[in-house]
Structure formats: structure tokens, C-alpha cells
Amino acid sequence: MNKQEIKNQNSGLKSLAHYEAAQRLTFSTHIKKVKPLRSESYVPRTTGLSCIPLGKALI
């Protein structure tokens, strides 16, 4: 690879990085995600939402 090729490749990488950064910026301008709070482990529901007393059995 000669100097020119290395220069081209670097510039390509640079523009890719720029593109990705621009993408992230675009994303964050339009979409701001909410940060979940990982506190409790999920407890699967084993009976359904009920209509009469069920005692929701959780495991």
C-alpha cells in the first residue's frame, strides 16, 4: 500500500466515523430513549388477569 492509498483509506475511515457520528446525532435529536431501572427480577405471570378472585400465582 503506498502513501496515497493509506491516505485514502484513512480519509474513508474518517468519513465513516463522521457518518456514524452524524447518524447518532440525528437519532438523538429525534429519539430520546428512557433509561430503564433494572431493580427487580421479572416474575412471570402464571395465571391470567382475572375476573374473580384468583390469587395471582407468581413464580
Place this chain on the structure above:
Amino acid sequence: MEIRRHKDIIAFRPTDSEIDGLARPQTNSNIIAFHARNLEIAEVSPEVFKKMSLIDLTNGSIPAPLDFGFRSESTQALEAWEAQESPEVKTGKLNFGVRSINLNVTQICNLKCHYCAAGGDGTYGDPVTRISIEKTLPQLKYLLEKVPTGRRFHISFVGGEPFLYPEALRAIFHYTQEVGKSLGVEVLYTVTTNGTLFTDDTIAMLKDMKFNITISLDGAPNINDVVRPSKDGRSSTAMTVAGLKKLNSIRSSLASMGISGVFSKENQDLLSAYEFFQSLEPDWMEFNFAYDENSPEFQKKYLQQMDQIAADLWENGGEESLRKLRTFDLYYKLLDNQQQVENHCGSGKSFLMIDARNQMFPCVWSPTDKSELVGKDLNLRPELMENLQKPLIELNNCQTCWARYICGGGCMYVNKVHGKNKHDKNNLFCERTRHLILTAFTYYKRSRELL
């Protein structure tokens, strides 16, 4: 409320009245979005919102996308988010393996509730005064032995009224604690009761058991006494309140105490019920829509009142208080853990209903339908539940619904009561569930920080 959808992303802008009483929004945009596969909540710009197709809550199908034409920044952002597959998402797949049972220790009751699906009087059409302890203990051991070491097993005592036979609760508790310990399985307990029969003896018994207690109550006394009458004409509410007083003396020994009510066209007043429930200081509450109710007018009132209850809880105690509503607490857990639900309940997979004759069924409501029998005593026949092994969202054809991984496919019993069969979705149920999920999203967004 304006709701829009692009493939697996929905977004909505709560109207002013819907955010009355809520904390002020953290940013300029009030538009809340949800990624259905990733279970992510976000705030999106008005430009993104405009790129999505209008939908309403009656329909779970994917609308035709709008013609974006020029791919603007907002379009690119929307498409990029939609295409993301979050590595944090946990699957809701459920393999066969019984981890939870409901056990009818009696099939008789001292009340005669108007809407009782257990045969109209707690008997399922087959009054059994007492379950046989001699048959039940080996049956429980048989089920516990199938649970992998280190896992949990949940026993929920129901009836009839379980406290008509408290000796059964005591015997089963001590036996399963012992067997569970030897197998390395933690056994947890819930009892669902009308709360009218607590005595000093049963209270002393419960003190050592760390039970979750569910009290069935359908509103303030003037309503509850009508829909939940006692057989001898006394006020069942007064009896329940007296029972709760006794229960409160050992409150710290209980795992939890919650109140569960059922509402329908005949019992429409959720707000006065809420006020009454709050005065009894439960750890949680649920306001269930009666399984056989099919009035769209009542559903509208029900949802309006649920929103008002949620707003009041939020205003008076924020997230902690709001999560006293059991359904909302579940939705928060799912979002916080990005946990998909593929089965609305464990029917046919992780759950069994055992009646007072030790017969096993896949659903709490099955004992009135003997064609659903899947085993008896020490003979469970999983092959009879073969047709329930696929995820419920697939069996009930919910694949396109944006709420599928929160709802888990809906209730097969409700489907059966209102439709052609157990997989025939009930539109009222779907619409109601979607509405409550959106309300929960509104508060969730306000409870968490933006990334």
C-alpha cells in the same frame, strides 16, 4: 388521544386532560413512543411522529407505512430505531413445567356472589366440603419432585372459601415446606379469601406462614353487600373489615395483603371502591373487569375511572403509590427488565388448577368443563396439553399487535366466553388492555430519566 404507528413502533401524544395532575414533562416534546420488540420507551420529536400512520386502539394490525418520499433526518432516525434489535431483551418463551398451582381446598362458600364463575356459588357445580389431605399431600410431592432444584413453586389456595377448612392450609404448608427443603425448591403461598372468617386461631396460624393474602372485595359496603351477599343475610363487608382488623395485627408477618375487586355494568363505581380500598391500607389493589362483561359503554367508564385512579395515586405518592395498582406494577417490571411476555398466563405450560377432588385442569375456570381434565391424583398427562405448547401470542394470532409482548396474548377463558373458541380474540379485552398499557407508558416515561 392521537396514536400513530410505524411497523413495531407506536407513538402517542397524551391530551392535556390526560396529563392533568401529573408532574410537568421533562422536555418540550410530550410524544411518547414504544418499541414493541425491544420494550423501549422513548420521547420522539413531532417530525418523527408525523412520519407514522394514524391508528386507534381497536386494531392490532400494522398500518400501511406513509410514503416518506425524501428521506429526512427524522425518517432515518425512525427507521434506524425500528430496525434495532436490543441485546438487552429477554425472551418470554415458556416451556412445559408446572411451577404454580391453584388448589381448591373447599368447593363451598359462605357467600353467594352474583358473578361467581365457580358455578355461581363457589362449588363449580360440585360442592366438596373438604379436599382430601391424604390424597393432596402425595399429589403435591409428585408435582414438587418435577421442579428443578433451585427453582420456586407457588401454591395458591382458593375455593370456595379456603378458611372454611384452615386445617388443610396448615397441613399443606408444613408438608410442602419440608418436601421443598429436601428438594431444594422454595415454596411460596397465596390465599384468596373473602376475609370474613378470620379467627384468633387462624390469625395465629398465619403468623408463621409468610402468606400473600388476597382479599376479595368489590367496593364500598353499599355495593359490596349487594354483589357479595352472605348466605345468612349479614353484611359481608362488615365481616371482611372485622377480619382485616385481625389480620392487621400480624401484618408484618405476612408477605403481602392486597384487595381484589370485580367490576361490571352492575357494579360500575370504581372510584368509591378505590376510596374504600385505600382506607383499608392494602399493599396492592386490582380492579378487574368482569370476565363475562361485554358492554362497550361500561368499558369506557371503567377506563376513565382507571385513569383517574392512576392520576390520584401518582399525585399522592408518585411511582411507588401508582405501583399499588398490580397491573401497572407488572408493566413497570416488564419495561424495566425489557422482558417480553409470550403467554398471558401459564395455562397448559407452567400452571395447573387442582379442584377439591384432586382433578387437574389447565385453567382456573376449567373445573366446570370436564372435557378439559388433564390429570388426577398422581397422574398428570402433559400430552393432553400438547395443543397449548406454542406461545399464546401465536395461538391467539397476536403477532402484529404492538402490545403483544406486554399483554402476552390475552385470556383464553374470556375468548371462549365471548367468542367462537378460546383462541378467538375478544376485541373489548384487547382494546382495554392496550388503553391501560398506554396509561402505564405515560407514567413510566415520567418515572425514569432520559438516556
